[in-house]
Amino acid sequence: MRATRFFISTLKEAPADAEIVSHKLMMRAGMIKRLGSGIYNYMPMGLRVIRKVENIVREEMNRAGAIEMLMPIVQPAELWQETGRWDKMGPELMRVKDRHGRDYIIQPTSEEAITDIVRADIKSYRQLPINFYHIQTKFRDERRPRFGLMRGREFTMKDAYSFDRDLAGMQQSYQVMYDAYVRIFNRFGLQFRAVAADNGAIGGSGSHEFHVIAETGEDALVYCPSSDYAANMEAAEALPLADERAPAQAALQKTATPGKAKCEDVAEFLGLPLQQTVKSLVLAVETEEKEKVSKQIWLLLLRGDHELNEVKAAKVPGLANYRFATEAEIIETFGTPPGYLGPINTKLPVKIVADRTVALMSDFVCGANEADFHFTGANWGRDIPEPLVADLRNVVAGDPSPDGKGVLAIQRGIEVGHVFQLGTRYSQDMKATFLDENGKPQLMQMGCYGIGVTRILGAAIEQNFDDKGIIWPTAIAPFEVVICPMGMDRSEAVKAETEKLYESLLAAGVDVILDDRGERPGAMFADWELIGVPHRIVIGDRGLKEGNLEYLGRRDAAASNIPVQEMQAFILQKLQGK
Known part of the structure; x- marks a missing residue:
């Protein structure tokens, strides 16, 4: 290529709306140009990088036995209504109508479309396993598009879908895709980490995220330097920080803490370590039965220096659809505004869940459900009934690794790939079955595997730049x-x-x-x-x-x-x- 026959359009300064390094440098290097909110033109220089990313992905997917096809960007609403995602996806799902008033979506992903194809054409166990993939434009109507290609509304993604006879087959297909992803990211020339993850809105039984390591990454990656353990913050298990509960030593005492509503302030006022305090978080769950709505208030307890993991909270039985309680609900239930709440002497009955570490604490400090007062010397069994215990918190660096092989460390990463064990999440809703060796219908076991093709560009730059500009790994350089x-x-x-x-x-x-x-x-x-x-x-x-x-x-x-x-x-x- 000769530069005079190519299009080179560099800028000395980035546009004012460019927020992060990759966005600024891609705009300055003439790789993308903004067309609308979260929507970009891929200019010739940037498109060359995209095509190189796609070629590596395509080569490794083909090598792994996946079969390329292409599904449409626009999909009929009926498929999404079959799986319930028409209602569940919320405003990120772009819904449109055609001239006849029929509902369609602009696809953010293609589980429904591929399952519709397979249920029509795959009839026998002899046709399985099979894995289809495509590289296609996606659209998600982000509330706040930002960071250029890192969080745009329109983007390019590779998604693949495997179909198997049984759980063991699905897990084998999953491993084949996992290994292919490792090869792909190694070929990109990027530092990355695969971590165990929560399945989120996609559903299924297990998943891993692939993250490009970058200090500017939005995601916290938890790993053990002395073992293979790795998970994202949402999925990282937090072990209790004590082997057993120490016997009670102090008497329960209601202590004045005027104006001290935060655990940090209470600990300082009382001259105690923050780790001896317990913070209270109030959730509400509403259920509808026979056209009547009932509400249950829950009290979640964490050590004063720990933070709630909202994904873990949603997995506590009964809390799947929780929301944070309003101040009015808190006053009605506890008799005091937030800041002095605790599990002792609540005004109305509540369901109490203690984090694993809190459940092993003794002589702790908690709110007295009265403004300007806390209890000191609180103990389970003696002062408070034994609680329901669950893993509720985010891990912190230095926590013991769940595999028992060291302590945890945390680094930042940018998610660029995700593999899911879907199981029968979609095949059951859409009745995707095959006839087994005995002629009996069985649900297909599915896996789902995505790579954010255009997001790779932003992630690669966030990992590879200096004060002069971008430093592309050779494999994906323009x-x-x-x-x-x-x-x-x-x-x-x-x-x-x-x-x-x-x-x-x-x-x-x-x-x-x-x-x-x-x-x-x-x-x-x-x-x-x-x-x-x-x-x-x-x-x-x-x-x-x-x-x-x-x-x-x-x-x-x-x-x-x-x-x-x-x-x-x-x-x-x-x-x-x-």
């Missing part, structure tokens, strides 16, 4: 090599060597661009450093007189002189290492 001739229009020697090297690299299969725009060296170098091409060759009269060309890797601190006749072999060796 170009592998850029040739920068100095005064090509004025020097026949420079022009001849430039054309010779350019043609020889093309013939060797190198994805090379020749910058023949005639720009000044400083402007030329700045463009390619911003764009992030990993390998740069400079050809000038001075170097040619010495028999050398100049090479600079995007991460190198200084350039190297390479003999003219050795440059092609040198570049090919660099690219093999990638």
Whole structure:
């Protein structure tokens, strides 16, 4: 490719609405241009990266035995009504009507569409297992689109769906896809971590997320440096921080704590460690039976220095559809506003759930359900009935690892892939069955596997940049090599060597661009450093007189002189290492 026949449109400054590094650099490098809120044009430079990501994904999916197809962006509402997701998905699901008033959705994912295909065409166990995938545009109507391609409304995604005869087969297909994802992210040249995750709105029995490691990542990844344990914060198990409960030593005492509504302030006022306090969180669950709505108030207890994990709370039996109680509900139930709540002497009965660590505490401090007062010396069994116990909290660095092989550490990551064991979540609702060896109908076991293709670009940049611009891994860079001739229009020697090297690299299969725009060296170098091409060759009269060309890797601190006749072999060796 010659730069004069390509479209290069770099900016010195990022637009004011660009918030994070990847968004700023992609806009400045001319890779994307904003069309509307959360909707971007993929410009030629950015599209080259997208296509390279897609090619790696496609090659590894094919290698793993998945079969490519293409499902439509627009899908009829009836399929989503079969599974209940028409109502459950909420406002992120873009709903539209055609000219006849029929309902459709602009797909955020394709479980319903693929299950409809398979239930019509797969009839026998002999046709299973099978795995279909496509790379397609998706749309999710984000409330607050931001961060460029990291949280846009329209994006490109690879999703695959496996269908098996039984649970063991589904788990085997899941492992095949998991292994394929590991190969994909290794080929991208990115640092990543696969972590156990919650299934969320997709449903199913188990899943893993794939995260690109980046300090700017929104997600907290929990892992054990001395073992293979890894999970996202939502799914990371928090073990109790004591082996057993110590005997009660202190008497229960109602203690004045004027104006001290937070655990930190109470602990400081009483001269006690924060870890001796217990915080109260109030939830409400409403149920409808025979056109009558009933409400149950729940009190969740965590140690004062811990934070509630809302996903875990929803898994407590009876709390699946909880919401946080209003202040009016809290006053009605406890007789006091938030800040002084506790499990002793509530005004109305409540259901109490204690985190595992709280359940093993003794002589702790909790609210007295009276403004400006707390109880000290509170103990289970003696002062409060034994509670329902559950894992309710977020883990913190230094907690014991659930596998017993060390302590936990936390790092930030950007989710770019997710694999799910769906089981019969969709095949049951949509009656996707096959006839087994005995001629009896059985539900198909499903798996689902997604990669955010366009999100990879933002994640890769968040992991690989400096003050000059993007640093692409070679495998997904828009170009592998850029040739920068100095005064090509004025020097026949420079022009001849430039054309010779350019043609020889093309013939060797190198994805090379020749910058023949005639720009000044400083402007030329700045463009390619911003764009992030990993390998740069400079050809000038001075170097040619010495028999050398100049090479600079995007991460190198200084350039190297390479003999003219050795440059092609040198570049090919660099690219093999990638």
